[in-house]
Amino acid sequence: MSMNPRELEQLENYFNQTLAADERAALENRMSGDAEFRRAAEEHFDFLKSLQEYSIQKQLRENLDQIHEEMLTSEVEREEPSRGWLKTLWPSIAVAASVALVSTLATYFTLRYYDNEHQTQYQIVSRKVQKIEKSLDKLKNSNNKKPEVAPGNYSGSGFLVSANGYIVTSYHVIKSADSVFVENDKFGRLKTTLVYGNASSDVAVLLINDDSFKRPVTVPFSVRASEGSIGEPVYTLGYPREEIVYGEGSISAASGFEQNENAYQISIPVNPGNSGGPMIDQQGAVVGIINGVQTSVRGTAFAIKSEVLLNELKNIPADSLSKPLRLNNQSQLYGLSRVNQIKKLKDFVFIVKVYNSK
Amino acid sequence: MYLDEALIVELRKNNQLALKQLYKVNYPMILSLVMNNSGTEQEAKDIYQEAIIHFYEKLQHAEFVLTCKIKTYLYAVGRKLWLQKLAQRSKFVRIEEVEPVAGLEDVATEIEARESTFQAMEGALGKLGEPCKTILEDFYLRSLTMDQITEKFGYTNAGNAKNQKYKCLQRLKKIFFEERAR
Structure with a gap:
């Protein structure tokens, strides 16, 4: 039996015990009189319970995985190079770009150095x-x-x-x-x-x-x-x-x-x-x-x-x-x-x- | 460091530090239990987390009374679970029972049932498709309000969002029961 959103909402509130007293009485009344509705409602409660347990477990599992990783490892502590004057003057994108440029040049020369002089030996x-x-x-x-x-x-x-x-x-x-x-x-x-x-x-x-x-x-x-x-x-x-x-x-x-x-x-x-x-x-x-x-x-x-x-x-x-x-x-x-x-x-x-x- | 009684009180209050302590103190015991009985580290972790989840859920019931030390309890649950896993692979080993704990006769079956319900729900959510999956996860897992969901997904009003949510819920229910029956 398929239910409309209104009925589903009622059942969910009933399950969460947030349904107003008069509506609750009406719903219980219907469940005791209508066997088909009762079966569908119980199936829905079963599903909501599984969903609720799933939600709790999912969060617990994520939490435990994190604890597990923390237990065995530790995060490498950063030692930010001090480039204070740049930081205060430029937004961080500019900083990143300039660092990249400098390191590219440095790389080029270091590599050339290796390539030319040491190739024979190293x-x-x-x-x-x-x-x-x-x-x-x-x-x-x-x-x-x-x-x-x-x-x-x-x-x-x-x-x-x-x-x-x-x-x-x-x-x-x-x-x-x-x-x-x-x-x-x-x-x-x-x-x-x-x-x-x-x-x-x-x-x-x-x-x-x-x-x-x-x-x-x-x-x-x-x-x-x-x-x-x-x-x-x-x-x-x-x-x-x-x-x-x-x-x-x-x-x-x-x-x-x-x-x-x-x-x-x-x-x-x-x-x-x-x-x-x-x-x-x-x-x-x-x-x-x-x-x-x-x-x-x-x-x-x-x-x-x-x-x-x-x-x-x-x-x-x-x-x-x-x-x-x-x-x-x-x-x-x-x-x-x-x-x-x-x-x-x-x-x-x-x-x-x-x-x-x- | 909390002692057992205090730890239980704190775990019942969902204290994260208490959970961390519980986890870290008892892991080596289950790790060696599994690794010394033809298991891997991954399997030890899985078994251990099932035991922890089981214990944690038990604690949420006010009527649950622990009649032994936490360590003894977790060992007994871990041992039962691992023996069952090995038996399913037709491997039968003897693992010493350090101290018998009452009321754990069916614990492995109970945990497996819970695990398979969990997997059925996870599988169903995976098959559900978007935007249903995110809407339902936002509401039921991340506890977003219907107003937040209305705004996030650009529904014109909360009523539309709500209708969509219930449509999604019906679909999830159908797939969930199919998955669980498999």
Whole structure:
């Protein structure tokens, strides 16, 4: 039996116990006399009760999810650079624009510097995909598989540090990107936007910006605040191929190429594509970001220190972050064997695919 | 830190700090219960939240009296729920019962029924389409008044908005009962 809005309103007020006494009496009277109406009314009460419980639970669940995240992580504290005079003079849009301009120029020169003078000795390890692309095409054409998405112009690695979608990678991996996608077996292929990048520290932060991203409850990574020691065993997971690859070694020196204080020298075999991958210590915490190799000395690679990453995260202007960036309070991998650490970590390491028109 | 009795009083008043304390103090217990018995962290979180919601709802009834410690109660509920989940996967394990709690014989079934009603409503709202979904959520979840809804959706008067709301409600009811019957 279908009811009109007037009847529905009455029933709802009756259910909420806000119906005036005379109307209530009339309604009860009708229910006891009209069996069909009574059944329909009871069904409606059942529905309203379910809706009410749904509403209470929905809010409670959202509340609990938030408490859960707060329990395991804490928001990175901002350290806003002081640019007071600009702020008082210009509206914030002008500030953002001028900062962007300055950083673009700085980036250009720093990169040129790397490109010209160090190319022979120092090689950043993002992977140029074109070479392999051709042979892949041949393979694909020969066995009539469904056409796959283009592999991108460059690729590197990256890792999820905040469950709501923030991914850390190397700046040089994404520097000339028109668009950046991340991909792995667990999450599939996801579009990202660049949130922050700094050429001089070679740190970049991406935010997954894709409706198909089903955010995990937590991420296993925590970022270590203390400096690593020489001789400490470390390992990395990354994408020098289309498949995730493990590499291990130790911290060889407390500074990087040409005494770069921001980096470690490491003895992990590193290949193009490893750039941006996490370097992990025995407790399962991130202690560095894989960055480059020295071509003149075999087996010498470099990683940006995790302290530098933490500083950069603090420096991200608050208005660049559309969601809070939350890091784990402690490693959730403490005490696990390396094999078990890797099982948990690998789903959170991504291949970073870069597309540009050049 | 509230002690058990004070915590219950505060939870009954919907005190957010009390809820946070309840949640944070007891989570590690359920996490290890589930993780040590072939479960994942995600499953531990799901089980734990069901147990918390169950406890929270019980507390809203004035006649509910807790006869043991909160920790014991949550453990007993979490254990029952997890055993039931495992049984549904034809996995039968023994999980030690630390301290038996009376009145929890049917708790797992009760919670599952509540969960499936919740999912039926969520599914129905998902299938409802716009603007109905937002109108009903605004009214029933976010407690907006009919005047606010009239203005937000640009209805010419509150009467029109109200009629639309009841049309939407009828539709939701139909889909909800279909979903629940599945």
